[in-house]
Amino acid sequence: MRTKLLILLVFTSGLLFAQDKKFTLEDCRQMALQHNKKIKIADENKLMMNSIHKSAKTQYYPRIGFTGGYIRTNKEISLFSENVFLPVVPSDVITNGKINQIILGTNPDLLDETFVLNPDGSIALDANGNPLFENYAYLPADEASLDLNNIFLMNFGLTQPVYMGGKIKELNNLAMYGEELFDAKKNLTETEVIIETDKRYWQVVSLKEKVKLTSIYMEMLERLIIDLDNIYEEGIITYNDLLKAKVKYNEIGLKHLKAGNGVKLAQMALNQTIGFPLDTLIVLSDSITVNVELPDENRMADMALNNRPEIDMVNNLIAIAESGEKIIKSRYLPNIGLTANYLFTNPNPYNGFEKEFGGDWNVGVVVNVPIYHWGDRKHTVNATRHKTKSFKIQLEEAKELITLEVQQILFKYSESLKKIEMTEISLQQAEENLKITKNSFEEGVLKTKDLLEAQTMWQDAYSEFIDAKTENKLCESEILRVSGQLRN
Numbered sequence: 373m374r375t376k377l378l379i380l381l382v383f384t385s386g387l388l389f390a391q392d393k394k395f396t397l398e399d400c401r402q403m404a405l406q407h408n409k410k411i412k413i414a415d416e417n418k419l420m421m422n423s424i425h426k427s428a429k430t431q432y433y434p435r436i437g438f439t440g441g442y443i444r445t446n447k448e449i450s451l452f453s454e455n456v457f458l459p460v461v462p463s464d465v466i467t468n469g470k471i472n473q474i475i476l477g478t479n480p481d482l483l484d485e486t487f488v489l490n491p492d493g494s495i496a497l498d499a500n501g502n503p504l505f506e507n508y509a510y511l512p513a514d515e516a517s518l519d520l521n522n523i524f525l526m527n528f529g530l531t532q533p534v535y536m537g538g539k540i541k542e543l544n545n546l547a548m549y550g551e552e553l554f555d556a557k558k559n560l561t562e563t564e565v566i567i568e569t570d571k572r573y574w575q576v577v578s579l580k581e582k583v584k585l586t587s588i589y590m591e592m593l594e595r596l597i598i599d600l601d602n603i604y605e606e607g608i609i610t611y612n613d614l615l616k617a618k619v620k621y622n623e624i625g626l627k628h629l630k631a632g633n634g635v636k637l638a639q640m641a642l643n644q645t646i647g648f649p650l651d652t653l654i655v656l657s658d659s660i661t662v663n664v665e666l667p668d669e670n671r672m673a674d675m676a677l678n679n680r681p682e683i684d685m686v687n688n689l690i691a692i693a694e695s696g697e698k699i700i701k702s703r704y705l706p707n708i709g710l711t712a713n714y715l716f717t718n719p720n721p722y723n724g725f726e727k728e729f730g731g732d733w734n735v736g737v738v739v740n741v742p743i744y745h746w747g748d749r750k751h752t753v754n755a756t757r758h759k760t761k762s763f764k765i766q767l768e769e770a771k772e773l774i775t776l777e778v779q780q781i782l783f784k785y786s787e788s789l790k791k792i793e794m795t796e797i798s799l800q801q802a803e804e805n806l807k808i809t810k811n812s813f814e815e816g817v818l819k820t821k822d823l824l825e826a827q828t829m830w831q832d833a834y835s836e837f838i839d840a841k842t843e844n845k846l847c848e849s850e851i852l853r854v855s856g857q858l859r860n
Contacts, residue, residue, distance in 0.1 A: 394657035397573050400646050404569040405562055407647030414558035421554045425547035431540045434532040443523040451516040459505035461486045518725050526716040526729075531738075537705030542698045549691040556684035563681065563858050565645075570849040572642040577656055578842040579635040582835060586628035589831050593621040596827075600820060613820040620824050624831075660841040662792055663848065669782055672855050676778050677771055679856025686767040693763050697756035704749045707740040774854070781850045788844040795837040802826075802833035 405411060462485050465471050471486075483489070488496040488504040496504045533540060600614045640650040648654065677683060712735045720730030809826035812818040852858040 394655045396656075397570065397658045400573050400642065400656075401566050401569050403646035403648075404565050407645070408561075408565045410561050411558065411565060414554065414561050418551065418554045418558055421547065421551040425544070425551050428540075428544045428547040431533070431543060434530050436528075436530050439525075439527045439529065441525045443525070445521050445523065449518040449520050450513060451518070452511065452513040455513050456511040456516070457508040458511060460507040460509050461505065518719075519727075520719060520725065522718075524716075524718040524729070527713055529711065529713040532710040533707075534710060535706065535708040537702030537707060539699055539702035542695045542702065546692060546695045546699070549688045549695065553685060553688040553692070556681040556688060559681035559859060560685070563853055566858050567849055567853055569642075569645050571846060572638060572645055573656065573658070574660070574842050574845045576635065576638045576642055577658065577660055578838055579631055579638050580656075581660065581838045583628065583631045583635055585831065585834050585838070586624055586631055589624050589827065590621065590628060592827060593617060593624060596823065597621060608816075609820065616820055616824060620828075660838070660845055662789075662841055662844055666786060666789075667782065667851060667855075669779070672782065672851070673775055673778050675855040675857065676774050680774055680854075681856070682770055682774065683767070686763060686770050690760060690763045690767065693756060693760040697753060697760060700752045700756050701749075703752075704742045704745065706742075707738075709738045711736045711738055778854050781847065781854050785844070785847040785851055788840065788847045791840040792837070792844055795833065795840045799830075799833040799837045802830040806830045 461471065462482055464479075465482050465486055483495075484506075486506055488506055490496050498504055597614070597617050600609060600617050603609050604611060604614050639654070643650050643652050643654070712733070714731055714733045716729050716731040718727065718729045719725040720728045722730040722732065806826045806829070809818055809823050813820070813823045849858065
């Protein structure tokens with residue numbers, strides 16, 4: 373219960389703060405940027421690419437790993453397929469690991485000790501023509517087997533890339549360009565959010581101005597109806613004249629109601645943008661002021677080409693494609709790496725295959741040289757080159773479209789200033805006409821119909837003046853957008 377009460381108090385205090393504080397356009401922009409889900413998604417994507425970039429940097433460092441395994445075999449390993457008889461000879465006849473025939477030829481006693489001799493003194497031969505030795509060592513096959521039914525292997529290894537054809541460098545560049553690409557996408561999203569916020573902000577301000585306008589118009593009609601009612605009682609006008617004023621009052625009342633509903637809907641749309649509850653009442657502090665200074669056309673075009681996130685995005689796509697092309701080329705260059713390992717095995721091969729762990733280290737160099745791939749290199753490189761060229765063409769098109777867009781918005785801004793000037797003159801003329809018509813009506817020169825028409829002309833002129841100023845404020849935001857300055 374206390375937790376629910378605390379939440380209610382926090383929520384209520386937030387609403388009271390929103391109602392008391394006056395929000396500028398910049399306030400709403402900042403709240404919209406903090407609240408918008410698309411920007412949060414863009415932030416996560418940027419963090420993702422940042423992690424990928426950090427991962428790519430680790431490719432420069434050695435890889436250290438451990439491998440372990442166990443093998444259970446079914447049969448024992450036998451060194452001999454059958455029993456083996458090894459000849460035994462006196463050491464005196466061995467020179468450099470071979471039987472010295474000269475010594476045997478000059479020493480009959482050693483010859484007799486080494487070979488079986490025929491009665492004629494020649495060396496006896498077996499059925500295959502091999503000499504028969506006097507003594508043999510017997511090696512039974514069943515005793516020359518290895519008990520390797522249970523084999524354990526463990527290896528600690530290190531691999532250090534030395535030269536990978538530039539692949540690691542380009543993988544890092546690829547990750548860096550990808551990070552910059554998502555940063556540009558985030559900038560574009562922020563620009564879109566700010567533009568949408570500006571539209572909704574000025575829509576609220578504009579509709580509130582129109583609500584005030586209809587309120588003033590209704591007050592004018594109320595006073596007119598009172599005056600007409602008195603005149604009607606005196607029999608100066610007909611009841612039809614009085615009804616015309618009342619009908620006009622009802623029409624403006626309906627317009628006032630629609631304008632009020634429009635303000636509420638526009639306020640709800642703005643609340644949704646800045647992250648407030650839809651029914652929150654907030655006060656906007658900015659008014660519709662007009663800046664008559666025209667921006668420099670050449671400076672605007674240069675700023676647009678230098679600052680627009682769309683240009684940054686295409687430039688990053690070009691850089692990514694170029695790195696991809698270099699990575700493809702690296703597949704056909706030699707790869708060189710250093711290896712270092714320490715291997716443990718059980719049984720121990722370094723101690724007669726005893727059932728114990730034994731180990732040894734080794735170092736080496738690994739070289740992989742591609743030789744021929746049936747034109748694969750040529751086709752894949754050409755494919756990436758065409759992709760790079762397509763992005764460069766896309767960049768040229770983007771620059772042309774941005775330059776055109778800058779020109780269009782400059783024309784539109786210039787037209788909005790002209791429209792303000794014209795509607796302001798129309799409003800002044802309508803105010804003067806209303807003043808003259810009202811004086812003439814009071815003197816009895818003009819009829820009720822003429823006064824109602826003059827009031828309607830004044831209301832229409834005022835409404836068009838508000839629309840012209842609102843359009844001008846939106847053009848200001850568009851100028852900042854197309855020149856890449858809106859986020860600043």
